[in-house]
Amino acid sequence: MARQRRRHPALESIDEHALAEFRAGLRRRYTDEEILEELRASAARLGRSPTMREFAADAEASVHPQTVIEHFGTWNAAKRAAGLRPRRFISREELVAQLRELGEELGRPPTVRDIEEHRGRMASKSLIWHTFGSLAAALKEAGFDVPVGEERLERAIADGAVLARELGHLPKMAEWKDARARDATLLSEWQVYRMVDVQPGAWSAFQFLVRERLREEGVRVGPDGTLPADLRPER
Structure with missing residues (x-):
């Protein structure tokens, strides 16, 4: 059983109401008009309506882009309020x-x-x-390691074998959904379902592929999808 991580005592002592007031106070450091003036000044220095990245990199701008969004909802809404034309196209x-x-x-x-x-x-x-x-x-x-095509299915099968070992049986669709809620690097259950182009019964076809992978790894899987008792998690 995984050990529950203890929160730092300082985090436990935070008063939620006081924190909300503190955050509101930070937002009140700038008036809306002061923020709009910052945007206009940055646009004048750049010679064009600034993107969030350009505004953040502007050494003379004293407001953080997130503060702008907190005041106006979106970046483009703030620029419209400042009389600047939002950049229609992003490169x-x-x-x-x-x-x-x-x-x-x-x-x-x-x-x-x-x-x-x-x-x-x-x-x-x-x-x-x-x-x-x-x-x-x-x-x-952007440089991320992202599986595509057949590689995506291969990774899903590998992830399914790992999850099966954690569960003690082949993962059901709902269990995969729960696992993805804990680990966003997993494909969604519907991505897996659509990727296994076998109808009817795409998910059971995926479970079959996971079972075959486990067998290749030397794991005996029962007819009901359960793994040997020594591989099942303690209850």
């Missing part, structure tokens, strides 16, 4: 830079869910798809 290089920065922050390749959750600082997923053809292709160009 391929800027999209790659956004993915790299988000990946560095997360410590792993960003997923579709990550992109949606960071809306405002990230380009839309539809723009990424339109530019690169797929998120996988975009991540590849």
